[in-house]
Amino acid sequence: MVDSRGHVLVKRCLRGDRRALAALIDEYQRPLYNAAYRILGNSEDAADATQAAFLKAFEHLDSYDPKYKFFSWIYRIAINESINQAKRNRGHQQVDESAADNSPGPYRETEAGEFAHQVQEALMALPDHYRTVLVLRHFSDRSYRQISEILQISEKTVKSRLYSARQLMKDQLLASGVH
Amino acid sequence: MLEERILNLINANIDSELDAAEKEELEAALAGSAEARTMQAELRKLAHLLDNAPELDPPPGLTWQVVSRLSPGPAKPSFSLATLFSSFQPAPAGLAFTAGLLLAVGFYELGPERGMDGDTSRMVGTMVTSEPGERVPLKNDLLVSGDGFSGKISVRDQEGVYVMNFDLESEERTEIEVGLDGTGLLFGGFAQPAGDADPVFDSVAISGGTLRVVNQGWQQFAVFLRKDRGAQAVDAKQITVVVSSDRDQS
Known part of the structure; x- marks a missing residue:
């Protein structure tokens, strides 16, 4: 499928049109930020990863192949940025456990918000590679083939990771009282 | 205990990734196993929960922050x-x-x-x-x-x-x-x-x-x-x- 609006904006960006640049960010920041948030679990890191993804994409815009959808290309960059950030966070946690984020987060003001928070907590308890496939499948609505392209793993691996991730997620939610 | 093959089929069914033959195979398994039906119901519920999690708004000013880092004098x-x-x-x-x-x-x-x-x-x-x-x-x-x-x-x-x-x-x-x-x-x-x-x-x-x-x-x-x-x-x-x-x- 052709992402014609994305292609037009990219062409304008390559000509140095800063409005097109802003339009591209406006267009794609929401799905990118949401995916980053699901992988990273906090707003600040998600915003950083989203920014880093856009900056990286614009730096390498001339290497974008218009045969593919622009969204898929930038989405893949954002997911990789988020995974890398998650790895860095894990490294920091090992050094300083006291730096854990106990802030209320974006959800917790209502009962529904508390429930959404528990879902996110359960998601965060999963290993990165399981969390990532769940995010891509459920929050970003990617197919097995698209997930395999984004993560550069086989579809078979996608399938088996999703299967294990769901089992773990189900157990996590049961343990935190969500039925 | 469910066979791994059936569990895989249930997962793929939830993701709408089954072909016709696999669908038929799963239907037969579900018809003959209460455990398989329970598992499918539980996994569907989980998928529904995740699919319907609320979307978050990106922080305001993100566009400006990116543009300003890319070009002086936005x-x-x-x-x-x-x-x-x-x-x-x-x-x-x-x-x-x-x-x-x-x-x-x-x-x-x-x-x-x-x-x-x-x-x-x-x-x-x-x-x-x-x-x-x-x-x-x-x-x-x-x-x-x-x-x-x-x-x-x-x-x-x-x-x-x-x-x-x-x-x-x-x-x-x-x-x-x-x-x-x-x-x-x-x-x-x-x-x-x-x-x-x-x-x-x-x-x-x-x-x-x-x-x-x-x-x-x-x-x-x-x-x-x-x-x-x-x-x-x-x-x-x-x-x-x-x-x-x-x-x-x-």
Whole structure:
């Protein structure tokens, strides 16, 4: 499928049109930020990863192949940025456990918000590679083939990771009282 | 305990990734196993939970933060109708020119016999990307900003030729007037990026020591200045740049 609006904006960006640049960010920041948030679990890191993804994409815009959808290309960059950030966070946690984020987060003001928070907590308890496939499948609505392209793993691996991730997620939610 | 094959089929079914034969196989398994039906119901519930988790709004200002990190002097929300610069001033620290995307390298220099009042189409060229790492001495930099108008004008000394690079964006039709009286410089050429879909050449006029460019939107071009052989010295600080817009006139 052709992402014609994305292609037009990219062409304008390559000509140095800063409005097109802003339009591209406006267009794609929401799905990118949401995916980053699901992988990273906090707003600040998600915003950083989203920014880093856009900056990286614009730096390498001339290497974008218009045969593919622009969204898929930038989405893949954002997911990789988020995974890398998650790895860095894990490294920091090992050094300083006291730096854990106990802030209320974006959800917790209502009962529904508390429930959404528990879902996110359960998601965060999963290993990165399981969390990532769940995010891509459920929050970003990617197919097995698209997930395999984004993560550069086989579809078979996608399938088996999703299967294990769901089992773990189900157990996590049961343990935190969500039925 | 469910067979792994059935569990895989249930997962793939939830993801709508089964082909017809696999679907048939799963239906048969579900019909014969309460455990399989329970597992499918539980996994469907989980999938529904995840699919319906609320979306979050990105933090406000994210677009601006990214754009401002990519380009100095991003467009600002206000617009002043006319800006007069009597001389070039250094850009504020931290906003200094970083690396020009395009620097003027190739151009046609006007022969002195042509004078300055002729057809400008004879004196246009193409801007080409500078070599990576190439350093061109920076003479001065001017950041221009107002409501709906922003950009940068920089002056470089390139092998004895002064090059003024204009990188501007305006919402309204804008007139840029460059005056060289008393500078010891003459116009030597005009160039814009190769393949630019919105050429500004058509809107260039030169009269005496003044060059006018009238355009709208993003404008990137370069003006080459050469030393007036009759002048005692060159004083680039005497160059004047006046920017005015249609909004200014209304």
